[in-house]
Amino acid sequence: MLLPKTHTLYLAPFQGITTQVFREIFTRHFPGTDKLFTAFFTGINNEKSLRSRRKELEKTSHNGVPVIPQILSKDAGEILLFGKLCHNMGFSEINWNLGCPFPRVARKMRGSGLLPYPEKIMEILETVFPSLPIKLSVKCRLGYHNADEIMALLPVFNKFPLSEIIVHARLGEQMYKGNVDTDTFRKVLQQSMHEMVYNGDIFSPADFEDITQQFPQLNYWMIGRGLLADPFLPGQLKGIPIPEPPLGVIRKYVDDLYYTYRKAFNDSLRTINVMKEFWSYLSLSFDRPERVFGKIKKCTSFDAYEDAVNFALNNYTWQGNGGKKIK
Ligand SMILES: Cc1cc2nc3c(=O)[nH]c(=O)nc-3n(C[C@H](O)[C@H](O)[C@H](O)COP(=O)(O)O)c2cc1C
Structure with a gap:
C-alpha cells in the first residue's frame, strides 16, 4: 500500500502578527507547521539598525520549527549585510520579499514593485550571490501589473542557486482581492528549475484537497490567513485529529x-x-x-x-x- 504523501507546510509571514511571541506560542499549542518566517525587515544599513527588532531574531527555531528571517530591499548591499548578520546569529536561510503589494512600498521598486524589472533583480542577485554566506529563497507574486512579468523573471531566477521560490499566485495590483491565478502558476511550475512553494487562499481542508489535486507534483505549501483563522488547519491537513473540545x-x-x-x-x-x-x-x-x-x-x-x-x-x-x- 502506498503511504499518503507528506506535505510540508509553512506559516506565512504577517507584519504585526507573526511576531516572535506568536511563533513561539503558536508552535507550542498546534502541530503541523514545518517552517516559520519573520515579517519583513527593512532599512538594515548596519548592525545597529537591527537593534529595536533584534528580539525578533533571538531564536532560530521555535519548538523545533525553523525560522527564516525575511528582508524587503532593492539594495544588494543591504541584502548581503542582512544575510551576514543572520548567518552570524545561526540562521541557515534568509528570504527576499518580492511580494509586498502596498503602494508606498511598490512605488519605490520594492516588494512586488520590483517584479516588472528583471534586469534590476538580475543585477542584485549577481552582486549578492558570490558573497552570501547563507541560503537565499524568494517570496514573490506573479507580477505587479500582469502575469507576463513572472514569465520574464523566471529565466533570471533559473540562473541562480535560490533555495526555493514561494509564489503567492496573485498580482501586486490585486492586493488580496480577486482570485488566485492557478493557470499562470501552472506555467511557472513548467518553467522554473527551482523547488517551488504555492501560496494563496488555502482556507480549509477542502481548499487544500483542491489545490493539491491541481498540483500533485508539489510538496510545499505556505498558508497565511487560513491558519490565523483556524490554527488546527495544519494539523488537520496532516491527519492529526482536532482535540476535544x-x-x-x-x-x-x-x-x-x-x-x-x-x-x-x-x-x-x-x-x-x-x-x-x-x-x-x-x-x-x-x-x-x-x-x-x-x-x-x-x-x-x-x-x-x-x-x-x-x-x-x-x-x-x-x-x-x-x-x-x-x-
Ligand atoms: C496584514 C498582512 C501582513 C503581511 N505581511 C507580510 C510580510 O511581512 N511578508 C510577506 O512576505 N508577506 C506578508 N503578507 C502576505 C502573506 O504572507 C501571504 O502571502 C498572503 O496572506 C497570502 O496567503 P494566504 O492566502 O494563505 O493568506 C501579509 C499579509 C497581510 C494580510
Missing part, C-alpha cells in the same frame, strides 16, 4: 499569547492592539464571527479585553473556518 485548546492558546505579550510589552496597552489584529482572523472560526470580533474590537482596557474574550469563549461555538473566503 477545541475551545479548550483555543482558550489556552489565546491566554498564553495575551499574557506573553503583556510581559513582553511591560503591561502596555499595545498588547490589546496586537490581540485585536490577531482576533480579526481567529474570530472567523466561531459561529458568530462579527459578534465575537465586534466586542473585542471595542476594548480599550485589559479588564474589558478579558471580559470580551471570556464572553466569546463561553457563548459562541468553534466551527473552524470551514472554507469561507477570507478578505
Whole structure:
C-alpha cells in the first residue's frame, strides 16, 4: 500500500502578527507547521539598525520549527549585510520579499514593485550571490501589473542557486482581492528549475484537497490567513485529529499569547492592539464571527479585553473556518 504523501507546510509571514511571541506560542499549542518566517525587515544599513527588532531574531527555531528571517530591499548591499548578520546569529536561510503589494512600498521598486524589472533583480542577485554566506529563497507574486512579468523573471531566477521560490499566485495590483491565478502558476511550475512553494487562499481542508489535486507534483505549501483563522488547519491537513473540545485548546492558546505579550510589552496597552489584529482572523472560526470580533474590537482596557474574550469563549461555538473566503 502506498503511504499518503507528506506535505510540508509553512506559516506565512504577517507584519504585526507573526511576531516572535506568536511563533513561539503558536508552535507550542498546534502541530503541523514545518517552517516559520519573520515579517519583513527593512532599512538594515548596519548592525545597529537591527537593534529595536533584534528580539525578533533571538531564536532560530521555535519548538523545533525553523525560522527564516525575511528582508524587503532593492539594495544588494543591504541584502548581503542582512544575510551576514543572520548567518552570524545561526540562521541557515534568509528570504527576499518580492511580494509586498502596498503602494508606498511598490512605488519605490520594492516588494512586488520590483517584479516588472528583471534586469534590476538580475543585477542584485549577481552582486549578492558570490558573497552570501547563507541560503537565499524568494517570496514573490506573479507580477505587479500582469502575469507576463513572472514569465520574464523566471529565466533570471533559473540562473541562480535560490533555495526555493514561494509564489503567492496573485498580482501586486490585486492586493488580496480577486482570485488566485492557478493557470499562470501552472506555467511557472513548467518553467522554473527551482523547488517551488504555492501560496494563496488555502482556507480549509477542502481548499487544500483542491489545490493539491491541481498540483500533485508539489510538496510545499505556505498558508497565511487560513491558519490565523483556524490554527488546527495544519494539523488537520496532516491527519492529526482536532482535540476535544477545541475551545479548550483555543482558550489556552489565546491566554498564553495575551499574557506573553503583556510581559513582553511591560503591561502596555499595545498588547490589546496586537490581540485585536490577531482576533480579526481567529474570530472567523466561531459561529458568530462579527459578534465575537465586534466586542473585542471595542476594548480599550485589559479588564474589558478579558471580559470580551471570556464572553466569546463561553457563548459562541468553534466551527473552524470551514472554507469561507477570507478578505
Ligand atoms: C496584514 C498582512 C501582513 C503581511 N505581511 C507580510 C510580510 O511581512 N511578508 C510577506 O512576505 N508577506 C506578508 N503578507 C502576505 C502573506 O504572507 C501571504 O502571502 C498572503 O496572506 C497570502 O496567503 P494566504 O492566502 O494563505 O493568506 C501579509 C499579509 C497581510 C494580510
